[in-house]
Amino acid sequence: MHPFLRRLAVLPLLAAAGAADAQSSPPPPDCRAPEHRQFDFWLGEWEVPAPGNQPMGHSRIESILEGCVILENWSGGSGYSGKSFNLYNRDTGHWEQFWVDTTGSRLHLVGGWAEGKMVLSGRQDKPNAKTGLTQHERITWTPNADGTVRQLWETSNDDGKTWIVSFDGLYRRPAATP
Template sequence: MKRIVFPLFILITTVTFAQKSDCNCCSADQTAFDFWVGNWTVTHYNNGSPAGSSVIRKEENGCVIHENWTSAQAGYTGTSLNFFNTTTQQWEQLWVDNAGAHLKLKGNRIGNQMILTSDEFAKKDGKMYQNRITWTHLEDGKVRQLWEVLSEGEVVSVAFDGLYSPMEQ
Protein backbone atom coordinates (compact mmCIF):
# COMPACT_ATOMS: atom_id res chain seq x y z
CA MET A 1 0.00 0.00 0.00
CA LYS A 2 2.91 2.37 0.71
CA ARG A 3 4.06 2.13 -2.91
CA ILE A 4 0.68 3.37 -4.19
CA VAL A 5 0.39 6.35 -1.79
CA PHE A 6 3.59 8.13 -2.91
CA PRO A 7 2.86 7.99 -6.69
CA LEU A 8 -0.74 9.03 -5.99
CA PHE A 9 0.51 12.08 -4.05
CA ILE A 10 2.77 13.05 -6.96
CA LEU A 11 -0.08 12.66 -9.45
CA ILE A 12 -2.49 14.78 -7.38
CA THR A 13 0.17 17.47 -6.83
CA THR A 14 1.01 17.56 -10.54
CA VAL A 15 -2.64 17.78 -11.63
CA THR A 16 -3.37 20.51 -9.06
CA PHE A 17 -0.33 22.55 -10.18
CA ALA A 18 -1.26 22.13 -13.86
CA GLN A 19 -4.81 23.31 -13.21
CA LYS A 20 -3.58 26.40 -11.32
CA SER A 21 -0.92 27.30 -13.88
CA ASP A 22 -3.36 27.05 -16.81
CA CYS A 23 -5.03 30.25 -15.68
CA ASN A 24 -2.69 32.66 -13.96
CA CYS A 25 -5.00 35.64 -14.43
CA CYS A 26 -8.50 34.33 -13.75
CA SER A 27 -9.34 35.90 -10.38
CA ALA A 28 -12.34 38.22 -10.12
CA ASP A 29 -9.99 41.21 -9.95
CA GLN A 30 -8.07 40.08 -13.02
CA THR A 31 -11.22 39.61 -15.11
CA ALA A 32 -12.91 42.83 -13.91
CA PHE A 33 -12.25 44.62 -17.22
CA ASP A 34 -13.36 41.75 -19.48
CA PHE A 35 -16.58 43.61 -20.32
CA TRP A 36 -14.49 45.84 -22.60
CA VAL A 37 -13.09 42.96 -24.67
CA GLY A 38 -14.54 42.74 -28.19
CA ASN A 39 -14.80 44.36 -31.61
CA TRP A 40 -16.44 47.76 -31.29
CA THR A 41 -17.86 50.55 -33.40
CA VAL A 42 -17.45 53.76 -31.41
CA THR A 43 -19.66 56.83 -31.70
CA HIS A 44 -19.70 60.13 -29.84
CA TYR A 45 -22.03 59.63 -26.89
CA ASN A 46 -23.93 62.91 -27.20
CA ASN A 47 -24.68 63.02 -30.93
CA GLY A 48 -24.01 59.52 -32.30
CA SER A 49 -21.51 60.71 -34.91
CA PRO A 50 -18.70 58.27 -35.80
CA ALA A 51 -15.66 58.37 -33.50
CA GLY A 52 -13.81 55.27 -34.68
CA SER A 53 -13.43 51.57 -34.04
CA SER A 54 -11.62 49.51 -31.46
CA VAL A 55 -10.50 45.90 -31.37
CA ILE A 56 -9.84 44.77 -27.82
CA ARG A 57 -8.39 41.32 -27.12
CA LYS A 58 -7.14 39.35 -24.16
CA GLU A 59 -3.54 38.28 -24.72
CA GLU A 60 -0.68 36.69 -22.81
CA ASN A 61 -2.86 33.82 -21.54
CA GLY A 62 -5.54 36.29 -20.48
CA CYS A 63 -3.22 38.47 -18.37
CA VAL A 64 -3.26 41.51 -20.71
CA ILE A 65 -6.08 43.38 -22.42
CA HIS A 66 -4.71 44.88 -25.63
CA GLU A 67 -6.64 47.66 -27.38
CA ASN A 68 -6.10 48.78 -30.98
CA TRP A 69 -7.90 52.04 -31.76
CA THR A 70 -8.56 53.52 -35.20
CA SER A 71 -10.12 56.97 -35.23
CA ALA A 72 -12.78 58.08 -37.68
CA GLN A 73 -10.33 60.94 -38.31
CA ALA A 74 -8.05 59.55 -41.00
CA GLY A 75 -4.54 58.74 -39.88
CA TYR A 76 -5.00 58.65 -36.08
CA THR A 77 -4.43 55.34 -34.29
CA GLY A 78 -3.43 54.22 -30.83
CA THR A 79 -2.98 51.21 -28.64
CA SER A 80 -3.25 50.44 -24.96
CA LEU A 81 -2.05 47.65 -22.72
CA ASN A 82 -4.15 47.00 -19.63
CA PHE A 83 -3.41 44.62 -16.77
CA PHE A 84 -4.17 43.95 -13.12
CA ASN A 85 -1.06 44.60 -11.03
CA THR A 86 -1.18 42.00 -8.25
CA THR A 87 1.42 43.92 -6.23
CA THR A 88 -0.55 47.17 -6.05
CA GLN A 89 -3.96 45.48 -6.43
CA GLN A 90 -4.87 47.98 -9.16
CA TRP A 91 -5.55 47.98 -12.87
CA GLU A 92 -2.99 49.84 -14.96
CA GLN A 93 -3.19 51.16 -18.50
CA LEU A 94 -0.48 52.46 -20.80
CA TRP A 95 -1.84 54.26 -23.89
CA VAL A 96 0.44 55.27 -26.79
CA ASP A 97 -0.70 56.79 -30.08
CA ASN A 98 0.83 57.55 -33.46
CA ALA A 99 1.07 61.25 -32.57
CA GLY A 100 3.65 60.40 -29.90
CA ALA A 101 1.33 61.01 -26.96
CA HIS A 102 1.10 58.61 -24.05
CA LEU A 103 -1.05 58.25 -20.96
CA LYS A 104 -0.56 56.15 -17.83
CA LEU A 105 -3.59 55.34 -15.68
CA LYS A 106 -4.37 53.21 -12.65
CA GLY A 107 -7.45 52.33 -10.62
CA ASN A 108 -10.10 49.67 -10.09
CA ARG A 109 -13.59 48.54 -10.95
CA ILE A 110 -16.40 49.83 -8.79
CA GLY A 111 -19.77 48.25 -9.56
CA ASN A 112 -20.28 48.34 -13.33
CA GLN A 113 -17.50 50.90 -13.88
CA MET A 114 -13.75 50.69 -14.38
CA ILE A 115 -12.30 54.00 -13.15
CA LEU A 116 -8.66 54.76 -13.94
CA THR A 117 -6.82 58.01 -13.19
CA SER A 118 -3.44 59.47 -14.05
CA ASP A 119 -0.96 61.02 -11.68
CA GLU A 120 -1.24 64.78 -11.42
CA PHE A 121 0.60 66.86 -14.00
CA ALA A 122 1.20 70.58 -14.54
CA LYS A 123 -0.01 72.48 -17.60
CA LYS A 124 1.36 75.74 -19.01
CA ASP A 125 -1.09 77.68 -16.82
CA GLY A 126 0.76 76.39 -13.75
CA LYS A 127 -2.26 74.48 -12.43
CA MET A 128 -2.22 70.78 -11.58
CA TYR A 129 -4.49 68.44 -13.57
CA GLN A 130 -5.42 64.78 -13.61
CA ASN A 131 -7.00 62.55 -16.27
CA ARG A 132 -9.83 60.26 -15.23
CA ILE A 133 -11.32 57.73 -17.64
CA THR A 134 -14.43 55.79 -16.67
CA TRP A 135 -15.68 52.80 -18.64
CA THR A 136 -19.30 51.98 -17.78
CA HIS A 137 -20.65 48.54 -18.68
CA LEU A 138 -24.24 49.30 -19.76
CA GLU A 139 -27.12 46.85 -19.39
CA ASP A 140 -27.48 46.45 -23.18
CA GLY A 141 -23.87 45.20 -23.49
CA LYS A 142 -22.50 48.50 -24.76
CA VAL A 143 -19.72 50.39 -22.99
CA ARG A 144 -19.52 54.12 -22.39
CA GLN A 145 -16.02 55.60 -22.11
CA LEU A 146 -15.87 59.04 -20.48
CA TRP A 147 -12.48 60.80 -20.32
CA GLU A 148 -12.54 63.79 -17.99
CA VAL A 149 -9.80 66.25 -17.08
CA LEU A 150 -9.88 67.36 -13.46
CA SER A 151 -8.27 70.15 -11.48
CA GLU A 152 -8.49 70.17 -7.70
CA GLY A 153 -10.94 67.26 -7.95
CA GLU A 154 -13.37 69.15 -10.18
CA VAL A 155 -14.10 68.32 -13.84
CA VAL A 156 -12.77 71.14 -16.03
CA SER A 157 -13.23 69.49 -19.43
CA VAL A 158 -14.26 66.33 -21.24
CA ALA A 159 -11.58 65.00 -23.59
CA PHE A 160 -13.73 62.17 -24.98
CA ASP A 161 -17.19 60.71 -24.43
CA GLY A 162 -17.78 57.62 -26.54
CA LEU A 163 -20.24 54.78 -26.85
CA TYR A 164 -18.79 51.37 -27.75
CA SER A 165 -21.29 49.18 -29.61
CA PRO A 166 -20.52 45.61 -30.67
CA MET A 167 -19.65 45.41 -34.38
CA GLU A 168 -22.12 43.59 -36.57
CA GLN A 169 -20.74 40.13 -37.33
Protein backbone atom coordinates in the same frame (compact mmCIF):
# COMPACT_ATOMS: atom_id res chain seq x y z
CA MET B 1 36.60 31.04 -34.30
CA HIS B 2 34.23 33.62 -35.78
CA PRO B 3 32.37 35.66 -33.07
CA PHE B 4 28.98 34.62 -34.46
CA LEU B 5 29.92 30.92 -34.23
CA ARG B 6 31.16 31.45 -30.67
CA ARG B 7 27.73 32.88 -29.75
CA LEU B 8 26.01 29.90 -31.37
CA ALA B 9 28.16 27.53 -29.33
CA VAL B 10 26.89 29.18 -26.13
CA LEU B 11 23.18 28.75 -27.00
CA PRO B 12 22.93 25.07 -25.88
CA LEU B 13 24.50 26.07 -22.54
CA LEU B 14 21.97 28.89 -22.09
CA ALA B 15 19.08 26.59 -23.01
CA ALA B 16 20.24 23.99 -20.48
CA ALA B 17 20.53 26.66 -17.77
CA GLY B 18 17.01 27.89 -18.60
CA ALA B 19 15.64 24.35 -18.42
CA ALA B 20 17.27 23.84 -15.03
CA ASP B 21 15.73 27.11 -13.76
CA ALA B 22 12.31 26.04 -15.05
CA GLN B 23 12.58 22.74 -13.17
CA SER B 24 13.68 24.34 -9.91
CA SER B 25 11.34 27.34 -9.76
CA PRO B 26 7.56 27.16 -9.39
CA PRO B 27 5.43 28.25 -12.34
CA PRO B 28 4.34 31.89 -12.33
CA PRO B 29 0.83 32.59 -11.01
CA ASP B 30 -1.84 32.66 -13.69
CA CYS B 31 -4.37 35.40 -14.34
CA ARG B 32 -7.61 33.45 -13.92
CA ALA B 33 -8.57 34.96 -10.56
CA PRO B 34 -11.78 37.07 -10.57
CA GLU B 35 -9.93 40.37 -10.14
CA HIS B 36 -8.06 39.71 -13.41
CA ARG B 37 -11.40 39.29 -15.22
CA GLN B 38 -13.03 42.57 -14.08
CA PHE B 39 -12.32 44.34 -17.38
CA ASP B 40 -13.38 41.45 -19.65
CA PHE B 41 -16.69 43.22 -20.42
CA TRP B 42 -14.65 45.46 -22.76
CA LEU B 43 -13.29 42.60 -24.90
CA GLY B 44 -14.38 42.43 -28.54
CA GLU B 45 -14.90 44.54 -31.64
CA TRP B 46 -16.47 47.98 -31.15
CA GLU B 47 -17.67 50.91 -33.22
CA VAL B 48 -17.72 54.30 -31.52
CA PRO B 49 -20.04 56.81 -33.20
CA ALA B 50 -19.64 60.57 -32.94
CA PRO B 51 -22.57 62.84 -32.12
CA GLY B 52 -25.15 62.52 -34.90
CA ASN B 53 -24.33 58.82 -35.21
CA GLN B 54 -21.44 59.45 -37.63
CA PRO B 55 -18.49 57.03 -37.37
CA MET B 56 -15.78 58.29 -35.02
CA GLY B 57 -13.61 55.26 -34.61
CA HIS B 58 -13.16 51.55 -34.21
CA SER B 59 -11.66 49.64 -31.33
CA ARG B 60 -10.60 46.02 -31.06
CA ILE B 61 -10.06 44.91 -27.47
CA GLU B 62 -8.35 41.55 -27.01
CA SER B 63 -6.95 39.37 -24.27
CA ILE B 64 -3.22 38.64 -24.71
CA LEU B 65 -0.32 37.12 -22.79
CA GLU B 66 -2.18 34.16 -21.32
CA GLY B 67 -5.11 36.38 -20.30
CA CYS B 68 -2.94 38.66 -18.16
CA VAL B 69 -3.17 41.75 -20.40
CA ILE B 70 -6.02 43.43 -22.25
CA LEU B 71 -4.83 45.13 -25.44
CA GLU B 72 -6.84 47.99 -26.93
CA ASN B 73 -6.34 48.82 -30.62
CA TRP B 74 -8.01 52.17 -31.35
CA SER B 75 -8.25 53.71 -34.81
CA GLY B 76 -10.03 57.00 -35.30
CA GLY B 77 -11.62 58.33 -38.45
CA SER B 78 -9.08 61.15 -38.70
CA GLY B 79 -6.06 58.84 -38.91
CA TYR B 80 -5.31 59.07 -35.19
CA SER B 81 -4.66 55.71 -33.55
CA GLY B 82 -3.40 54.33 -30.30
CA LYS B 83 -3.04 51.29 -28.13
CA SER B 84 -3.50 50.64 -24.47
CA PHE B 85 -2.16 47.83 -22.36
CA ASN B 86 -4.40 47.11 -19.36
CA LEU B 87 -3.61 44.75 -16.53
CA TYR B 88 -4.50 43.89 -12.99
CA ASN B 89 -1.31 44.41 -11.01
CA ARG B 90 -1.39 41.72 -8.34
CA ASP B 91 1.50 43.41 -6.51
CA THR B 92 -0.45 46.64 -5.93
CA GLY B 93 -4.02 45.31 -6.10
CA HIS B 94 -4.92 47.92 -8.75
CA TRP B 95 -5.70 48.00 -12.44
CA GLU B 96 -3.28 49.94 -14.66
CA GLN B 97 -3.48 51.27 -18.20
CA PHE B 98 -0.54 52.33 -20.35
CA TRP B 99 -1.78 54.34 -23.37
CA VAL B 100 0.45 55.18 -26.35
CA ASP B 101 -0.57 56.85 -29.61
CA THR B 102 0.45 58.24 -33.00
CA THR B 103 1.27 61.65 -31.52
CA GLY B 104 4.06 60.13 -29.43
CA SER B 105 2.10 60.66 -26.23
CA ARG B 106 1.68 58.23 -23.41
CA LEU B 107 -0.52 58.16 -20.34
CA HIS B 108 -0.38 55.93 -17.28
CA LEU B 109 -3.63 55.42 -15.35
CA VAL B 110 -4.28 53.49 -12.13
CA GLY B 111 -7.51 52.49 -10.41
CA GLY B 112 -9.97 49.67 -10.27
CA TRP B 113 -13.46 48.24 -10.27
CA ALA B 114 -15.91 50.22 -8.14
CA GLU B 115 -19.71 50.34 -8.06
CA GLY B 116 -20.10 48.43 -11.34
CA LYS B 117 -17.57 50.56 -13.26
CA MET B 118 -13.87 50.50 -14.10
CA VAL B 119 -12.36 53.84 -13.04
CA LEU B 120 -8.72 54.68 -13.80
CA SER B 121 -6.98 58.00 -13.28
CA GLY B 122 -3.58 59.62 -13.67
CA ARG B 123 -1.68 62.79 -14.44
CA GLN B 124 -0.02 64.18 -17.53
CA ASP B 125 3.76 64.40 -17.39
CA LYS B 126 4.09 68.14 -17.81
CA PRO B 127 2.10 71.02 -16.36
CA ASN B 128 -0.70 72.68 -18.32
CA ALA B 129 0.74 75.62 -20.30
CA LYS B 130 -2.09 77.97 -19.23
CA THR B 131 -2.39 77.16 -15.52
CA GLY B 132 1.03 75.78 -14.67
CA LEU B 133 -0.77 72.94 -12.86
CA THR B 134 -0.51 69.27 -13.72
CA GLN B 135 -3.45 68.06 -15.80
CA HIS B 136 -5.34 65.13 -14.27
CA GLU B 137 -7.20 62.51 -16.31
CA ARG B 138 -9.98 60.18 -15.19
CA ILE B 139 -11.60 57.56 -17.42
CA THR B 140 -14.66 55.54 -16.45
CA TRP B 141 -15.87 52.49 -18.39
CA THR B 142 -19.44 51.42 -17.63
CA PRO B 143 -20.86 48.14 -18.98
CA ASN B 144 -24.51 48.72 -19.90
CA ALA B 145 -27.37 46.19 -19.77
CA ASP B 146 -27.78 46.38 -23.58
CA GLY B 147 -24.19 45.19 -24.16
CA THR B 148 -22.74 48.62 -24.95
CA VAL B 149 -19.93 50.21 -22.94
CA ARG B 150 -19.81 53.90 -22.07
CA GLN B 151 -16.36 55.46 -21.85
CA LEU B 152 -16.34 58.80 -20.06
CA TRP B 153 -13.01 60.66 -20.09
CA GLU B 154 -12.76 63.66 -17.79
CA THR B 155 -9.94 66.18 -17.41
CA SER B 156 -9.05 68.53 -14.58
CA ASN B 157 -6.78 71.52 -15.03
CA ASP B 158 -7.03 72.66 -11.39
CA ASP B 159 -5.57 69.67 -9.52
CA GLY B 160 -8.88 67.78 -9.43
CA LYS B 161 -11.11 70.51 -8.04
CA THR B 162 -13.32 70.57 -11.14
CA TRP B 163 -13.65 68.21 -14.09
CA ILE B 164 -14.65 68.74 -17.73
CA VAL B 165 -15.68 66.03 -20.20
CA SER B 166 -12.97 65.37 -22.78
CA PHE B 167 -14.69 62.40 -24.41
CA ASP B 168 -18.01 60.64 -23.87
CA GLY B 169 -18.29 57.66 -26.18
CA LEU B 170 -20.61 54.71 -26.47
CA TYR B 171 -18.89 51.54 -27.62
CA ARG B 172 -21.31 49.44 -29.71
CA ARG B 173 -20.82 46.09 -31.40
CA PRO B 174 -20.62 46.49 -35.19
CA ALA B 175 -23.81 45.65 -37.02
CA ALA B 176 -23.68 42.19 -38.58
CA THR B 177 -23.40 42.24 -42.35
CA PRO B 178 -25.82 39.94 -44.23
